[in-house]
Amino acid sequence: FSLNLLCVGQGGLGKSTLINTLFNKQLYDLEGKPTEDLAALKLEDSENLSESLERPQGEEQPSVKIETISTDIEENGVKLALTVVDAPGFGDAIDNTDSWVPIVREIDSRFDQYLDAENRIDRDVIQDHRIHACLYFIEPTGHCLAPLDLEFCKAVHQKCNLIPVIAKSDILTDEEIEQFKHTIKTQLDNAGVELFEPPQYSLDDKDTVARCAALCTRMPFAVVGSTSEVSTPDGRRVRGRSYPWGVIEVDNESHSDFVHLRDLLIRLYLMELREKTENVLFERYRSEKLMS
Amino acid sequence: FSLNLLCVGQGGLGKSTLINTLFNKQLYDLEGKPTEDLAALKLEDSENLSESLERPQGEEQPSVKIETISTDIEENGVKLALTVVDAPGFGDAIDNTDSWVPIVREIDSRFDQYLDAENRIDRDVIQDHRIHACLYFIEPTGHCLAPLDLEFCKAVHQKCNLIPVIAKSDILTDEEIEQFKHTIKTQLDNAGVELFEPPQYSLDDKDTVARCAALCTRMPFAVVGSTSEVSTPDGRRVRGRSYPWGVIEVDNESHSDFVHLRDLLIRLYLMELREKTENVLFERYRSEKLMS
Numbered sequence: 327f328s329l330n331l332l333c334v335g336q337g338g339l340g341k342s343t344l345i346n347t348l349f350n351k352q353l354y355d356l357e358g359k360p361t362e363d364l365a366a367l368k369l370e371d372s373e374n375l376s377e378s379l380e381r382p383q384g385e386e387q388p389s390v391k392i393e394t395i396s397t398d399i400e401e402n403g404v405k406l407a408l409t410v411v412d413a414p415g416f417g418d419a420i421d422n423t424d425s426w427v428p429i430v431r432e433i434d435s436r437f438d439q440y441l442d443a444e445n446r447i448d449r450d451v452i453q454d455h456r457i458h459a460c461l462y463f464i465e466p467t468g469h470c471l472a473p474l475d476l477e478f479c480k481a482v483h484q485k486c487n488l489i490p491v492i493a494k495s496d497i498l499t500d501e502e503i504e505q506f507k508h509t510i511k512t513q514l515d516n517a518g519v520e521l522f523e524p525p526q527y528s529l530d531d532k533d534t535v536a537r538c539a540a541l542c543t544r545m546p547f548a549v550v551g552s553t554s555e556v557s558t559p560d561g562r563r564v565r566g567r568s569y570p571w572g573v574i575e576v577d578n579e580s581h582s583d584f585v586h587l588r589d590l591l592i593r594l595y596l597m598e599l600r601e602k603t604e605n606v607l608f609e610r611y612r613s614e615k616l617m618s
Numbered sequence: 619f620s621l622n623l624l625c626v627g628q629g630g631l632g633k634s635t636l637i638n639t640l641f642n643k644q645l646y647d648l649e650g651k652p653t654e655d656l657a658a659l660k661l662e663d664s665e666n667l668s669e670s671l672e673r674p675q676g677e678e679q680p681s682v683k684i685e686t687i688s689t690d691i692e693e694n695g696v697k698l699a700l701t702v703v704d705a706p707g708f709g710d711a712i713d714n715t716d717s718w719v720p721i722v723r724e725i726d727s728r729f730d731q732y733l734d735a736e737n738r739i740d741r742d743v744i745q746d747h748r749i750h751a752c753l754y755f756i757e758p759t760g761h762c763l764a765p766l767d768l769e770f771c772k773a774v775h776q777k778c779n780l781i782p783v784i785a786k787s788d789i790l791t792d793e794e795i796e797q798f799k800h801t802i803k804t805q806l807d808n809a810g811v812e813l814f815e816p817p818q819y820s821l822d823d824k825d826t827v828a829r830c831a832a833l834c835t836r837m838p839f840a841v842v843g844s845t846s847e848v849s850t851p852d853g854r855r856v857r858g859r860s861y862p863w864g865v866i867e868v869d870n871e872s873h874s875d876f877v878h879l880r881d882l883l884i885r886l887y888l889m890e891l892r893e894k895t896e897n898v899l900f901e902r903y904r905s906e907k908l909m910s
């Protein structure tokens with residue numbers, strides 16, 4: 327199976343760390359650049375960071391780039407051809423007007439690529455590069471969504487399965503998270519933004535229905551990411567972050583929603599994400615294209 | 619004594635919380651609005667928040683506003699007439715071009731106000747509204763300063779004592795804080811930005827010199843703010859934030875630089891901040907004004 331995941335958010339929100347954590351593989355190194363064998367793809371990005379430390383400020387900022395990393399993942403015995411599409415520069419400039427446009431173009435061009443492939447004679451070997459899900463990283467201010475967040479969500483929710491996450495949620499207490507999630511959901515509702523919802527089937531048993539409902543109410547997922555191994559006060563070795571006042575455990579359900587995001591994305595609804603892309607989102611794109 | 623403190627940073631970086639924590643007084647309530655007796659000043663701000671949840675998105679965002687809160691503070695038996703100048707809206711829009719301009723204007727207009735007052739006949743009752751220090755809140759990404767941060771710092775460092783702080787620094791581990799501080803200082807150096815440095819006197823004893831040097835190396839201060847009282851695992855009641863994995867104590871030196879910021883601002887260098895404003899920054903403004 328292929329899984330094409332679009333990851334969007336301002337720099338420094340822990341996107342590369344979260345991807346590494348989700349797939350338990352060092353796709354990105356500690357500076358958020360692709361690891362050795364993929365380094366070529368992100369070389370431009372690391373050059374930008376050192377440049378931005380030296381070049382005279384006020385010079386025009388680089389606009390949003392689209393970068394791709396591909397690798398094979400094995401999850402529960404299932405082989406996944408994973409592609410992560412990243413958009414460094416999004417939200418990082420002084421003026422972020424239209425910064426979502428290159429990203430929307432990328433989603434569309436992948437739909438176009440698939441339309442072309444469908445029309446070829448050897449269509450039984452179509453490679454699916456369409457975006458199956460978009461993880462949108464929200465800054466954990468605790469207040470409300472920023473105008474840029476809403477513009478982005480409105481621009482993409484009809485084109486790909488949108489899964490917003492509250493980045494670095496360890497900065498918020500449990501009460502603050504609850505309040506923040508409530509405000510975010512209200513704003514998204516008011517803006518008419520649809521989020522990915524695992525579909526309900528009439529033949530589902532009670533447990534499945536309950537689990538699906540529980541997952542939906544938890545969105546947007548308040549996540550924490552880390553591939554570092556640390557020791558807890560009671561001596562266990564866990565993936566997490568170590569502070570003077572305590573240790574956050576990534577795989578601990580009471581510390582963040584990480585395990586729920588991982589379940590949704592990889593263990594429970596991977597097929598649903600692909601099917602909705604194929605049957606609903608891609609078809610919507612096809613008919614809009616035919617009509618224009 | 620008057621202390622006029624300018625506070626600048628994106629929304630949600632804990633500015634109002636930090637002010638409440640520094641002066642141990644609820645100047646701002648839990649939503650970052652001035653408390654009851656000062657509510658009138660910030661009424662417009664709270665209306666904006668509920669409006670932004672309801673109004674159609676894409677509508678033009680409000681630009682940067684300047685708001686002021688004044689109150690009397692008693693610190694170690696010394697009475698302070700504290701004024702906090704806030705700039706809600708800074709850095710919060712999609713396009714933040716020139717968002718520092720209203721703030722620079724505010725600093726200048728307060729200098730102008732003092733220049734006028736000096737020229738009056740009753741100049742022995744001059745009220746000093748000049749900005750004595752600017753606390754600039756840096757987003758704790760862990761990467762580097764954003765272009766907006768640098769533009770702001772360059773625009774104000776010659777006009778007021780600039781004290782950058784890393785907001786909500788509990789999101790970063792100790793190693794990440796060290797690395798981040800190093801990167802920030804490099805960028806500020808390269809941009810020619812001067813930060814407030816407690817002056818050294820030739821008659822200072824070794825301890826004072828050492829303490830001053832230690833404070834300088836700690837900048838930008840990695841702060842945490844909270845007025846909530848929480849219980850530590852070992853049963854103490856402290857100001858802090860309580861998480862499932864531990865309790866951050868605001869007044870604990872090993873948890874953040876908060877006590878160092880408080881010392882610099884209130885206990886050790888309050889006079890130096892006012893003197894530098896009077897003797898250096900205001901005089902620079904006066905001569906630039908005379909020459910233009």
Ligand SMILES: Nc1nc2c(ncn2[C@@H]2O[C@H](COP(=O)(O)OP(=O)(O)O)[C@@H](O)[C@H]2O)c(=O)[nH]1
Nearest residue numbers: 337338339340341342343358494550551760789
């Ligand atoms: N507090 C906290 N820090 C994180 C988390 N995830 C990553 N970080 C740190 O945030 C910094 C930036 O992470 P990175 O993954 O490079 O962000 P990116 O620019 O969005 O790819 C690094 O110092 C990470 O160690 C998290 O969940 N919580």
Ligand SMILES: Nc1nc2c(ncn2[C@@H]2O[C@H](COP(=O)(O)OP(=O)(O)O)[C@@H](O)[C@H]2O)c(=O)[nH]1
Nearest residue numbers: 468497629630631632633634635650786842843
């Ligand atoms: N993790 C963390 N959260 C904080 C800190 N200070 C404030 N907060 C929380 O951040 C949110 C916004 O704080 P606020 O002071 O209103 O931010 P402002 O918009 O900059 O004035 C609130 O939920 C605060 O409880 C801090 O030092 N660390």
